[in-house]
Amino acid sequence: MPVHDPASFTSMGEGSTACVGLTKLGASLGLERLTAKLEIQNPTGSYKDRGSVVLMAAAREHGVCEVVEDSSGNAGASVSAYAARAGIRAHVFAPSSVPSAKAAQIRVYGASLHLIDGPREAATEAALAWVDEHGIVYASHNLSPYFIEGTKVFAYEVFMQLGRRLPDHLVIPVGNGSLYRGAWNGFREMREAGLVDSVPRLHCVQARAFMPVVAAYMGEDWSPDGRGTVAGGIASVDPPHKQAILRALRASGGSAAAVDDDSILESRRLLAEMEGIYAEPTSAAAFAGLSELVRSGVIGRSDHVLVPVTGSGLKDTPPS
Ligand SMILES: Cc1ncc(COP(=O)(O)O)c(C=O)c1O
The missing domain is CATH 3.40.50.1100 (Rossmann fold)
Known part of the structure; x- marks a missing residue:
């Protein structure tokens, strides 16, 4: 950590969030192993x-x-x-x-x-x-x-909590990419340190109304058309670190998916109904993207997938 005196940290026990299996939701998507990391357990309700x-x-x-x-x-x-x-x-x-x-x-x-x-x-x-x-x-x-030095710890926790192993894929909602880039930095560091031989594929999910990274990944032109989204946390038109996100996407073998509001709200409902997890729409977007990535064959049936539940539904409650 780029902080010299441990006493400078005003910790409230952030991090060490639970990793839980999502057997029912996983089965409904045709996945044998789906894990959520419950970032909603952080002190203010998000990663x-x-x-x-x-x-x-x-x-x-x-x-x-x-x-x-x-x-x-x-x-x-x-x-x-x-x-x-x-x-x-x-x-x-x-x-x-x-x-x-x-x-x-x-x-x-x-x-x-x-x-x-x-x-x-x-x-x-x-x-x-x-x-x-x-x-x-x-x-x-x-x-x-400094901020993404903190989000980097997410990657190390995944490694420790899964018994010093990594999943095959991570699916992350991306606006400006603070979790995406932090996780990538952590996994890359682990590989450079010889802790792991390979890193997970890091997939990026954006809302269809705000998809600058997905469009760049696909090689398409994109500009905002004035539409809004229920996923306000990823409503970013021009992420300052877009090139870094794209580099990480390519280097990790990740893919990118854009999802519409109906599928975000449907995923939010299924996550709650099947698994008892109440996510905010921005966070549910990752699950909508997961379903897309499974449908398109990017993620295989027997692959192990981890999705962070980045923010609590208690803070953002559009009608279900
Ligand atoms: C719950 C939640 N998930 C994901 C994100 C996306 O984070 P970033 O913009 O750093 O990619 C946000 C951003 O506000 C958020 O609030």
């Missing part, structure tokens, strides 16, 4: 806590006492929580369409929530303007290398 704990520890070590962040909701809530523990004042810029439970969560940690009309990118622009105007540190989870 973002893995990154926030490192980002806020680094901020503390650099003597930072006030930060600006922009987010679709979960990262804002997570940074706000860890900032509160670290004694750092947080300003979170989020789209005004942010689910009300995420907005309430950001506010209850004492952060200032700035709601910005327009698409997700408008919140980033407003955050940057605020940073310029007030000279406050921009602790963007999307840009900070």
Whole structure:
């Protein structure tokens, strides 16, 4: 970890989330072995806590006492929580369409929530303007290398929890790629360290209305057509690290799938009905993508697949 003093970490027990078998959902998809890693067990209800704990520890070590962040909701809530523990004042810029439970969560940690009309990118622009105007540190989870050092731990946990083995495939919802890139960095490090001979294929899932990575992977032109999606956490038009995501996709032998809102909501329902797991739509998108990847033969029946359940349904509840 790029943090010198362990006392800088204001940990709340993030990580070490459970890996559970999804036998019924797996069977319905024709898969013999499907595992979920329940990132909803993290302290603020999403995997973002893995990154926030490192980002806020680094901020503390650099003597930072006030930060600006922009987010679709979960990262804002997570940074706000860890900032509160670290004694750092947080300003979170989020789209005004942010689910009300995420907005309430950001506010209850004492952060200032700035709601910005327009698409997700408008919140980033407003955050940057605020940073310029007030000279406050921009602790963007999307840009900070500290954040993905934290999400990298996800990969090491998978290895340890599966008995020092890795699954054949991971299927990950991707907006700006903080879990995707973190996981890739972790698996790559493990291979370089000689812990494993090969790494899982890392598949990227995006919403059909926001599919810049999928389109680039397919070699297609893409631009937003004004449609929205129920998967607000992956509504990203131009991820700053798109090329890094594409490099990881190719290097890991991964594939990319775009899914529509109906299939996202259907996957969310099936995950809850069959397995008792309540995921938010952004997170359920990965399962919709999994079904697509099985249908197209990219993932084989006897392959072992792991899907992170990245965010809790309690925070984002569109009608079922
Ligand atoms: C629950 C959930 N899953 C996945 C993602 C995608 O993360 P990233 O944009 O870093 O790819 C987000 C982003 O906000 C999220 O909230």
